[in-house]
Amino acid sequence: MDTIVIQVDETKQLTRIKKELASYQMSSSNPYVVFAAKKEGVSVLIYTSGKVVFQGKNPQPLVKTLGFSVVKNEEKTSSISNQNLAMIGSDEVGNGSYFGGITVVASFVDPKDHPFLKELGVNDSKTLTDRKIREIAPLLQEKIAHKSLLLPPSKYNEVVGKGLKHNAVSVKVALHNQAIYLLLQQGVSPKKIVIDAFTSQKNYESYVKKEKNHFSNPLTFEEKAEGKFLAVAVSSIIARYLFLKNLDELGQTVGFSLPSGAGSKADDVASQIIKKHGLTTLAKLAKLHFKNTEKAKKLLNF
Structure with a gap:
């Protein structure tokens, strides 16, 4: 399977793609995909960022049909070393x-x-x-x-x-x-x-x-x-x-938005969870040996 990624910054171009592929539209569960279609074995995904991804055995013809040129991307620079090893x-x-x-x-x-x-x-x-x-x-x-x-x-x-x-x-x-x-x-x-x-x-x-x-x-x-x-x-x-x-x-199971990291916000949320659901529930959501557990208890005078 080949993949071609094109960044489209003009709304008119995106609208044109959607119009031309309207009869081939399909659903997508990705919340960042605003339009998805499949034509001639090639999937086309338009993201909220304006990026258009073509995936299939031979996506080049469809890319060209939609008015885009296929540019070789091997020369693109990256901060990551190009390791020529599997x-x-x-x-x-x-x-x-x-x-x-x-x-x-x-x-x-x-x-x-x-x-x-x-x-x-x-x-x-x-x-x-x-x-x-x-x-x-x-x-x-x-x-x-x-x-x-x-x-x-x-x-x-x-x-x-x-x-x-x-x-x-x-x-x-x-x-x-x-x-x-x-x-x-x-x-x-x-x-x-x-x-x-x-x-x-x-x-x-x-x-x-x-x-x-x-x-x-x-x-x-x-x-x-x-x-x-x-x-x-x-x-x-x-x-x-x-x-x-x-x-x-995990957050949806208890009705809280769980923060990433181990800062003071985590202490606050943990204390609210302990207060509402108890330590048994917290054990299903957090790594209890972290210092945050004791900090959360102190916030509640636990």
Whole structure:
């Protein structure tokens, strides 16, 4: 499947596309897609940002029919190094957030995927707005081979903490190892596997010995790898998207908007949840060993 992304800034052009594809219109569950259609096996998605995405076996003819030129995008610049290797990159999101669980994603990126990723504006998720992440992550999920794991707060509180199976580092080792293992089981053949370094390689290797599943591929640990390798950047974006989605879903169960992070806002929301629903419910939404729990209790004189 090929993908062509075009940024359209003129409302007239967008209106023309919608008009010409009106009879081929289809529904889309993505809240940032304002129009979706499928013609001749090519899906056309128009986003709120004005970006138009063509996906299909041969989208070029339809792109040209709609009046756009197909420009080679290999020369586009990126802050991420162009690693000309088939690579798995792994990253996690949620470790520093009181509410929500931990999401780990391992993604396989081949050099042939680079033009598509750069055209989408793939970069370290920390440099992208949540709106941008919610917009492009579904496209990445569809196009790029990946494996995602979510450890929800309820399970996190059962396995992480004093006297329990894991600490805050070993649980991430387990998740990264399992995500990469499962992705390799899908048959991908990376020349390199990079993990965004959250601990030393020595610590990682010590913890991973306790895991059930293992693989022989060597690992590379890089600090801030999401800003250096496209494979890690893809994982960073998908992981952030899944974390935010889960945060939304958890909040809906209790009628609160759950903030990301571990600041004073998290203390305030946690105190309101304790007051209305009790600590048992909070344990399903937050990582209880964080200091925020005690801070929330103090706000209530608990």
